[in-house]
Amino acid sequence: MAVLKKEEMQFELQKSVEILERTPLILEAYLGRLSKDWLKNNEGENTWSPYEILGHLVYGEKTDWMVRVKTILRTSGNKLFEPFDRLAQLKEDQDRPIAELLTDFNVLRTSNLEELRALNISDEDLQLTGIHPEFGEVTLGQLIATWVVHDLGHIGQISRVMAKQYKNEVGPWINYLSVLKR
Template sequence: MIFELNKSKEILERTPEVLETLLSGLSKEWVENNEGAKTWSPYDIVGHLISGEKTDWIIRIKTILSDSESKLFEPFDRFAQLNENQNRPIEDLINEFKLLRKKNLNELKFLNISQKDFEKVGIHPEFGNVTLKQLISTWAVHDLGHIAQITRVMAKQYTKEVGPWISYLGVLKK
């Protein structure tokens, strides 16, 4: 598939609803268990998505589109959520994410991005030059990757319980 802003927005608009449907009302074990040391739980992942909405995607898009001579992105703290309040219900995190995402998608809409803007460049602290098209594509794929991660983490909670069916459950082998 070739990049189109509207196709990326289809994913970005739905992610909050997917998370709400998947995680709201579940027992603590489903939401807070992880895959072992130095791995993230679904709770941690939603916190990470919130951090990105606050400090990453729209800020970097605006940096690329700005008239500023400096297009260098601030480094993103991929683990910032681990320093946040860990006692909030998952529903509170999902609601915060929904509000932030809605706000960011509205901002994206009002930026009136043109086709030629997609080739404009920002400077990532690790990768160097990246285009707006790459950044927005990454935003959508980032969502999909974390949705897959959440479902994998949840599935692995029953690794031992599935017995011989494990040979048919690829999600448990990764």
């Protein structure tokens, strides 16, 4: 039997929103009410714990995604994005309860998606550009697609970090657990 090659899904704003609106629900189900060991352990030096990853997502909701969307949609003025501090969450209070971080993320994401929907972005708008400080010219469509993949990547990262807490406990099954080999 021949295996058909799966085509990549084409970008559609509504399909992107489907993922973006679910991320807070996923993280609440995944991280809410977990013990500190699950939340605060990482993969070693210079890596993030699930708590820190959530803090990074909260910071991005405050300072990155919608700020850049609005920069691109501006009809005049500077289209250069402000640099994003990828480590800003490490400067925040590391003792805030996880429930507060989850609530903050949910509130911020809900507000950002309401604002995104209210912009009534057209297919033509998705081709508008801004200037990323490292990559140069990027489109609104690329920015929103990156927002989605960023969420999915960090959900995967949280899973990997948590899985590695039992790396030494799985014994010979490690050979079948690819998440532990990254």
